[in-house]
Amino acid sequence: MKMGITNPFKDQSLSLTKKLLPWTLYVLPPIAMLCLYFKPISFTPSSATELPHSSPITITSHSSLSFISAPSTSPPPKEKEKAYEKPCDYSNGKWVHDMKGPLYNDTTCGTIKYGRNCITHGRSDTGYLYWRWKPRRCNLPRFEPPTFLQIIRNKHIAFIGDSVARNQLESLLCMIATASTPNLIYQKGEDNQFSRWHFPSHNASISLYWSPFLVQGVEKSGTKPYNELYLDHVDEKWGRDIDQMDLIVLSFGHWFLLSAVYYENDSVLGCHYCPGLNHTEIGFYDVLRKALRTTLNSIIDRRGTKGNGIDVIVTTFTPHHFEGEWDKTGACAKIRPYRNKEKKLEGMDAEMRKVEIEEVENAKAKAREFGRFRLKALDVTKLALLRPDGHPGPYMNPFPFANGVQEHVQNDCVHWCLPGPIDSWNEIFLEMMKMWE
Known part of the structure; x- marks a missing residue:
């Protein structure tokens, strides 16, 4: 391309980027939330919650605090050990x-x-x-x-x-x-x-x-x-x-x-x-x-x-x-x-x-x-x-x-x-x- 001639595609690209940038900032957080929903992260025992029966998350509740993990991952051995240190006392409640x-x-x-x-x-x-x-x-x-x-x-x-x-x-x-x-x-x-x-x-x-x-x-x-x-x-x-x-x-x-x-x-x-x-x-x-x-x-x-x-x-x-x-x-x-x-x-x-x-x-x-x-x-x-x-x-x-x-x-x-x-x-x-x- 000859000197002094502007690139029309470059100008259009810059203009389009400026227009899309605000929309990207609005769209990214919901996408991130959806990703976390369908591929949940592992929680520590202190953040355990009770989930519906149909939930894709596996709940194990043999310790005094429930341990929650995604079925596709396995907690590290030390975390697994902590979860079972104190079995649930089902007789007290x-x-x-x-x-x-x-x-x-x-x-x-x-x-x-x-x-x-x-x-x-x-x-x-x-x-x-x-x-x-x-x-x-x-x-x-x-x-x-x-x-x-x-x-x-x-x-x-x-x-x-x-x-x-x-x-x-x-x-x-x-x-x-x-x-x-x-x-x-x-x-x-x-x-x-x-x-x-x-x-x-x-x-x-x-x-x-x-x-x-x-x-x-x-x-x-x-x-x-x-x-x-x-x-x-x-x-x-x-x-x-x-x-x-x-x-x-x-x-x-x-x-x-x-x-x-x-x-x-x-x-x-x-x-x-x-x-x-x-x-x-x-x-x-x-x-x-x-x-x-x-x-x-x-x-x-x-x-x-x-x-x-x-x-x-x-x-x-x-x-x-x-x-x-x-x-x-x-x-x-x-x-x-x-x-x-x-x-x-x-x-x-x-x-x-x-x-x-x-x-x-x-x-x-x-x-x-x-x-x-x-x-x-x-x-x-x-x-x-x-x-x-x-x-x-x-x-x-x-x-x-x-x-x-x-x-x-x-x-x-x-x-x-x-x-x-x-x-x-x-x-x-x-x-x-x-x-x-």
């Missing part, structure tokens, strides 16, 4: 209002036992459905059925114990059923006390084993007014299947309150409330301890020593809320949870929990030499104590007041309505499994 309500209702699953289907039986005060357990120093996420199924893929979970064990199992099945329908593949015994469900999508099985003492026992009958317990022999109704199990959930305690004769080393050790028999009265706390110790030792000996390992969870004792005679109106009539300081954990409830927690810790010490043996207590005693409103009460039977208020009516102040407070037990159960994974 309070019940708070939650208008989301439960994951399921009385018709979305076919596994609710007759006596726990409170809504179908006419219970109209549904306020008990809208509370969630909030641990004091951490977050308890809502139950995620796909996550639970992924963890138990190709595994067999066994619930062993009394009717409260069954209550927890039914709650779990109902929550999982919102994502995958369980197939009932086995039933046996009175009231189907031995049952198994299978999830073909994940080749996972969940079983129920009726064993109210965990150890060998003979239940009382019309001709025998007391139970018989053999404290040094595990109940083989579930013990013989232990090699088929990957995770065991133990839940028991209420049957130990009944009259019984106890045997150890093939001789009578004593009894609890056995008038007319010439046996020493020894109560039931030490017996509960012996039964749980025999059970945990048997699991360790049969699985831990073989090197194939197993996971065990002990659900602690859940208090009843009888405030009157079992056959009178109003035996458990409360319709709201207790406030945190309104009800103390004391007396028998505290002692039963104490025994179970101590035996879990003792078994942990014994099992340390077996690398693949894991054991934890699912401590729900206080959670349960604060929920007098969650029992079936008279609604263990359909429409008990259809003909007016009756003076005599059966009440269930031990088990839990489904859906109901016991669903929170399984939310904690899942978080414990996530920590193990």
Whole structure:
């Protein structure tokens, strides 16, 4: 190009730049925000927040402060270590209002036992459905059925114990059923006390084993007014299947309150409330301890020593809320949870929990030499104590007041309505499994 001739493209370029510059300054910040939204940065534990279930961000909440990270990145080892230094104490907290309500209702699953289907039986005060357990120093996420199924893929979970064990199992099945329908593949015994469900999508099985003492026992009958317990022999109704199990959930305690004769080393050790028999009265706390110790030792000996390992969870004792005679109106009539300081954990409830927690810790010490043996207590005693409103009460039977208020009516102040407070037990159960994974 010759000297003295201006470049028209250069002038146009300068003019265009001057015009576009202000618009660029307006446009860049929104673009930057969009980039951060679709490719989130990692936050430190102190900035953790709760996000919707559909969020692309993964939340792990096993520490007292939640740790949040994008799924495509992994936190440095040191940060990961800090997040798990202090596991969440799920036993310490309070019940708070939650208008989301439960994951399921009385018709979305076919596994609710007759006596726990409170809504179908006419219970109209549904306020008990809208509370969630909030641990004091951490977050308890809502139950995620796909996550639970992924963890138990190709595994067999066994619930062993009394009717409260069954209550927890039914709650779990109902929550999982919102994502995958369980197939009932086995039933046996009175009231189907031995049952198994299978999830073909994940080749996972969940079983129920009726064993109210965990150890060998003979239940009382019309001709025998007391139970018989053999404290040094595990109940083989579930013990013989232990090699088929990957995770065991133990839940028991209420049957130990009944009259019984106890045997150890093939001789009578004593009894609890056995008038007319010439046996020493020894109560039931030490017996509960012996039964749980025999059970945990048997699991360790049969699985831990073989090197194939197993996971065990002990659900602690859940208090009843009888405030009157079992056959009178109003035996458990409360319709709201207790406030945190309104009800103390004391007396028998505290002692039963104490025994179970101590035996879990003792078994942990014994099992340390077996690398693949894991054991934890699912401590729900206080959670349960604060929920007098969650029992079936008279609604263990359909429409008990259809003909007016009756003076005599059966009440269930031990088990839990489904859906109901016991669903929170399984939310904690899942978080414990996530920590193990």
